[in-house]
Amino acid sequence: xxxxxxxxxxxxxxxxxxxxxxxxxxxxxxxxxxxxxxxxxxxxxxxxxxxxxxxxxxxxxxxxxxxxxxxxxxxxxxxxxxxxxxxxxxxxxxxxxxxxxxxxxxxxxxxxxxxxxxxxxxxxxxxxxxxxxxxxxxxxxxxxxxxxxxxxxxxxxxxxxxxxxxxxxxxxxxxxxxxxxxxxxxxxxxxxxxxxxxxxxxxxxxxxxxxxxxxxxxxxxxxxxxxxxxxxxxxxxxxxxxxxxxxxxxxxxxxxxxxxxxxxxxxxxxxxxxxxxxxxxxxxxxxxxxxxxxxxxxxxxxxxxxxxxxxxxxxxxxxxxxxxxxxxxxxxxxxxxxxxxxxxxxxxxxxxx
Amino acid sequence: xxxxxxxxxxxxxxxxxxxxxxxxxxxxxxxxxxxxxxxxxxxxxxxxxxxxxxxxxxxxxxxxxxxxxxxxxxxxxxxxxxxxxxxxxxxxxxxxxxxxxxxxxxxxxxxxxxxxxxxxxxxxxxxxxxxxxxxxxxxxxxxxxxxxx
Numbered sequence: 001x002x003x004x005x006x007x008x009x010x011x012x013x014x015x016x017x018x019x020x021x022x023x024x025x026x027x028x029x030x031x032x033x034x035x036x037x038x039x040x041x042x043x044x045x046x047x048x049x050x051x052x053x054x055x056x057x058x059x060x061x062x063x064x065x066x067x068x069x070x071x072x073x074x075x076x077x078x079x080x081x082x083x084x085x086x087x088x089x090x091x092x093x094x095x096x097x098x099x100x101x102x103x104x105x106x107x108x109x110x111x112x113x114x115x116x117x118x119x120x121x122x123x124x125x126x127x128x129x130x131x132x133x134x135x136x137x138x139x140x141x142x143x144x145x146x147x148x149x150x151x152x153x154x155x156x157x158x159x160x161x162x163x164x165x166x167x168x169x170x171x172x173x174x175x176x177x178x179x180x181x182x183x184x185x186x187x188x189x190x191x192x193x194x195x196x197x198x199x200x201x202x203x204x205x206x207x208x209x210x211x212x213x214x215x216x217x218x219x220x221x222x223x224x225x226x227x228x229x230x231x232x233x234x235x236x237x238x239x240x241x242x243x244x245x246x247x248x249x250x251x252x253x254x255x256x257x258x259x260x261x262x263x264x265x266x267x268x269x270x271x272x273x274x275x276x277x278x279x280x281x282x283x284x285x286x287x288x289x290x291x292x293x294x295x296x297x298x299x300x301x302x303x304x305x306x307x308x309x310x311x312x313x314x315x316x317x318x319x320x321x322x323x324x325x326x327x328x329x330x331x332x333x334x335x336x337x338x339x340x341x342x343x344x345x346x347x348x349x350x351x352x353x
Numbered sequence: 354x355x356x357x358x359x360x361x362x363x364x365x366x367x368x369x370x371x372x373x374x375x376x377x378x379x380x381x382x383x384x385x386x387x388x389x390x391x392x393x394x395x396x397x398x399x400x401x402x403x404x405x406x407x408x409x410x411x412x413x414x415x416x417x418x419x420x421x422x423x424x425x426x427x428x429x430x431x432x433x434x435x436x437x438x439x440x441x442x443x444x445x446x447x448x449x450x451x452x453x454x455x456x457x458x459x460x461x462x463x464x465x466x467x468x469x470x471x472x473x474x475x476x477x478x479x480x481x482x483x484x485x486x487x488x489x490x491x492x493x494x495x496x497x498x499x500x501x502x
């Protein structure tokens with residue numbers, strides 16, 4: 001189970017916004033795909049890119065990214081799934097030796113990190129972030145600059161959450177460790193101020209680190225947890241997107257605060273305003289001067305865009321005519337009436353087709 | 354920090370530093386100088402007493418030239434998917450932390466050392482103030498391979 005179990009086929013740039021020396025270079029690496037399955041990997045890679053660039057704030061930061069796909073063909077499909085963790089017991093020959101059940105944790109899916117680094121260094125020396133996509137429908141993954149993910153439903157959001165940690169230094173905003181009702185050690189945070197930008201022990205309006213985003217009308221702290229032995233069960237008392245200080249964050253039920261009720265870093269909801277601000281700040285050196293132009297779709301060119309625009313305009317014109325010219329609607333109704341009468345045998349008023 | 358980011362003929366160079374860790378031991382096993390833009394520096398203002406993970410480039414006087422906050426790459430615990438759709442991720446303790454991680458910093462002449470700061474990551478020590486857990490001389494051989502691209 002190693003590099004002898006496959007081949008590095010090559011690299012394809014799937015998002016190109018300029019020189020790799022000037023952009024943030026995201027690399028997607030195939031693991032556990034046989035040669036005949038690499039088209040599936042291409043589809044999975046595109047699926048991730050589509051999700052990433054439809055997730056604010058990445059939708060407005062697209063032009064700061066290059067994305068590369070490294071096609072690696074393994075001799076067999078999937079990943080090792082040891083029976084010790086309740087897996088199938090499968091042991092497969094794959095290039096990066098992906099395996100579930102690391103450290104006794106079924107869903108901890110790891111690869112040979114040094115081997116990934118060596119391959120990516122050789123393919124795209126300017127890489128910033130690597131995501132290894134493992135061809136398995138079983139839930140699993142791991143964070144880090146060399147992140148891993150399987151392709152179980154919803155995997156794209158988990159991978160974006162992990163990028164929040166590894167590329168942007170964002171903290172987990174959830175208020176538990178092993179689960180609400182499971183933990184007995186996560187009641188109240190009494191530690192030092194967290195260095196990460198999106199959690200805090202300070203709920204004071206005057207000194208909280210994201211104070212510039214808090215409206216004067218928002219109560220501070222915005223929510224408090226009445227029972228620190230459990231996760232706060234109350235729903236969001238304020239409109240979605242309100243920035244404040246919501247108690248319960250950084251793995252603790254009380255004493256640590258998050259900026260919004262929901263966030264990608266809490267429960268895979270859209271990124272909160274504080275996280276969006278941090279992502280924009282980190283991506284700022286990679287933005288072309290003048291900001292992002294209109295989105296560029298992979299494979300598109302001027303002629304394709306021109307014809308797409310003409311077709312779209314024609315479609316709009318047809319819809320407007322159908323909706324607004326009563327005579328056309330009347331004509332269609334009459335035709336339909338005569339056709340149906342013809343079918344029913346009444347030949348006096350029919351149109352024969 | 355005198356980062357050399359410019360457009361045109363002269364470009365920014367970054368250092369990619371590769372570390373291996375096992376238990377509490379961290380080793381610098383490789384480094385590359387690459388023509389690419391590093392992530393921007395976080396504030397160089399003092400972070401005494403704070404908790405988290407960050408790394409600093411320091412000059413020969415020990416002054417910070419560059420600092421970057423990040424999630425602790427030494428995985429004493431890891432995030433996994435839960436079975437609860439309302440709380441889709443949770444953490445699990447890792448029994449024998451071991452692996453590799455990569456840091457990217459500006460490749461600047463004045464940088465003498467790279468210091469890693471971390472709070473203890475075991476669950477029962479969450480929230481303790483960070484301290485230096487390793488300092489690496491960038492002017493010496495990494496002890497592993499060194500490349501320039």
